[in-house]
Amino acid sequence: MEAHFKDIMAIKGVQGVILLDADGKVVFESVPSLRTEMRQRYTNWKKLIDTLGNIREADFVFDNGRVYLRQSENGYLIISMQSFASIAMVKLNCDILLPQLKYDKSKGLKALFRR
Amino acid sequence: MIRSVLFVDDDREMLQALKEGLEKYRETFSVVLAEDGTDAVGKLKNNKISLVVTDLKMPNMDGFSLLAHVMEKYPDIPVIIITGYSTSEMKRLAQEGGAVGYISKPFLIEDLAKQIMKTLRKESDGGTLHGVSSGMFLQLMEMEERTCTIRLTDRTSQKSGVLFFRDGTLLDARAGDMQGLDAAYVIFSWEEVTLSIQNECLQKDNKINSDLQPIILEAMRLKDEAEDDENELGIDETIEEIEIVDAEESFVDKVKGLLNKNVGDRCGLEDIYQDNSMQKVVNAVAELGPIFQIGMFKIGYLDHGANTDTIVLNGNPATTISVNPKCPRDKIIQVLNDAL
Numbered sequence: 001m002e003a004h005f006k007d008i009m010a011i012k013g014v015q016g017v018i019l020l021d022a023d024g025k026v027v028f029e030s031v032p033s034l035r036t037e038m039r040q041r042y043t044n045w046k047k048l049i050d051t052l053g054n055i056r057e058a059d060f061v062f063d064n065g066r067v068y069l070r071q072s073e074n075g076y077l078i079i080s081m082q083s084f085a086s087i088a089m090v091k092l093n094c095d096i097l098l099p100q101l102k103y104d105k106s107k108g109l110k111a112l113f114r115r
Numbered sequence: 116m117i118r119s120v121l122f123v124d125d126d127r128e129m130l131q132a133l134k135e136g137l138e139k140y141r142e143t144f145s146v147v148l149a150e151d152g153t154d155a156v157g158k159l160k161n162n163k164i165s166l167v168v169t170d171l172k173m174p175n176m177d178g179f180s181l182l183a184h185v186m187e188k189y190p191d192i193p194v195i196i197i198t199g200y201s202t203s204e205m206k207r208l209a210q211e212g213g214a215v216g217y218i219s220k221p222f223l224i225e226d227l228a229k230q231i232m233k234t235l236r237k238e239s240d241g242g243t244l245h246g247v248s249s250g251m252f253l254q255l256m257e258m259e260e261r262t263c264t265i266r267l268t269d270r271t272s273q274k275s276g277v278l279f280f281r282d283g284t285l286l287d288a289r290a291g292d293m294q295g296l297d298a299a300y301v302i303f304s305w306e307e308v309t310l311s312i313q314n315e316c317l318q319k320d321n322k323i324n325s326d327l328q329p330i331i332l333e334a335m336r337l338k339d340e341a342e343d344d345e346n347e348l349g350i351d352e353t354i355e356e357i358e359i360v361d362a363e364e365s366f367v368d369k370v371k372g373l374l375n376k377n378v379g380d381r382c383g384l385e386d387i388y389q390d391n392s393m394q395k396v397v398n399a400v401a402e403l404g405p406i407f408q409i410g411m412f413k414i415g416y417l418d419h420g421a422n423t424d425t426i427v428l429n430g431n432p433a434t435t436i437s438v439n440p441k442c443p444r445d446k447i448i449q450v451l452n453d454a455l
Contacts (some may be wrong), residue, residue: 007172008172012175015407023261031407037197045434047248047399048400048402048403049401051395051396051399052396052399052417053419054246054359054419055417055418055419055421056419056420057418058415058416058417058418059415059416059417059444059448060400060412060414060415061404061413061414061415061452062404062407062410062411062412062413063404063409063410063411063413063447064408064409064410065407065408065409065410066409067400067403067407067409070129072404079406080403080409082409086180086398086447088177088179088208088212088445089171089172089179091204091205091208092172092179092198092200093172093209094169095199095202095204095205096169097201102336
């Protein structure tokens with residue numbers, strides 16, 4: 001599964017990728033730097049998605065990094081990165097990746113990825 | 116004069132094919148190859164490059180980073196983007212970044228060659244002159260309020276430089292690694308030059324902030340000094356413009372002024388105000404800071420697919436900016452992030 005995100009993860013400065021379904025449930029997560037206690041503490045992605053409304057794309061700048069959010073056909077892709085990461089490259093890779101993500105409800109979440 | 120075109124792609128076969136395919140144009144331009152952005156940065160430093168043609172997806176330093184580097188260090192060198200992953204968004208980002216051309220793979224080598232030659236022709240579409248006194252000629256540009264990019268080569272040292280004029284105002288200069296006023300002093304010290312004029316100016320910011328006459332006089336003084344004593348160049352440090360901000364100016368006015376100054380009309384500003392309507396969003400997004408250990412939330416750009424996009428600035432109260440979705444969002448975010 002991680003192979004699908006390897007191009008995004010390979011961009012210099014990208015810290016991790018989280019894929020949510022439309023209900024804000026984590027479908028896939030690869031954030032090596034994310035501490036376990038933080039991961040356990042923050043489970044309320046739905047609240048964030050609901051608060052943002054029907055968001056198509058968002059870019060959040062922090063003191064020491066950036067979070068890019070992109071709506072996919074069946075959920076949301078969240079990418080965290082350091083300040084120096086190329087946001088244009090992240091967007092380009094999302095453009096390439098998102099059409100490859102298809103969600104087959106009958107097969108459940110395991111069938112989410114298909115090239 | 117045979118110009119050099121730098122091709123940047125991590126696909127060696129592609130580079131080789133380009134080199135071989137463009138061989139028949141060798142009377143017009145020569146080909147310099149680089150395997151990624153980092154390699155290209157070195158080639159730019161050590162070669163006199165007239166045009167960069169780059170792929171986007173590359174290891175080490177990608178095409179967008181290279182484009183930003185060229186725009187910052189060599190604003191006179193045009194960049195053409197080639198990509199296998201062409202979308203309208205990518206095209207927009209490339210154009211916003213300063214690229215003059217955008218070609219989707221696969222392409223015909225003749226089409227690429229046509230675009231290269233068209234771009235190179237622009238370099239001297241305003242004419243070429245030999246054996247000209249630089250000071251006299253450049254004052255003429257000022258008097259005629261010309262908008263142009265002038266590439267000069269000093270007859271004596273064979274060094275090259277570039278000057279950027281908009282409506283007769285000298286905005287910037289580049290000579291080797293030097294930029295701004297320092298580069299202008301060097302160029303204006305050249306007595307006899309060969310120059311070509313391009314009838315457009317891609318440089319937007321004024322990094323000189325001076326009329327030509329004082330620059331020419333200072334360049335002459337520095338040249339005399341250098342001849343008297345080679346160890347003491349005595350070039351003044353570039354004086355950075357100090358912006359005096361009215362203490363009474365509101366934050367909203369400050370942001371508005373900032374966007375107008377740095378982005379201009381392109382910023383597509385529709386509305387700007389401070390209230391608590393975005394507080395929930397700010398609070399929810401701010402929670403991501405400790406999760407990803409990236410500090411405090413500063414700026415958010417929200418695209419809901421509506422007629423306007425929203426920029427929110429963290430604060431008490433938060434500042435909300437409505438902008439046209441076609442605005443150069445990365446430029447706006449960068450301007451706000453640098454200033455706030």
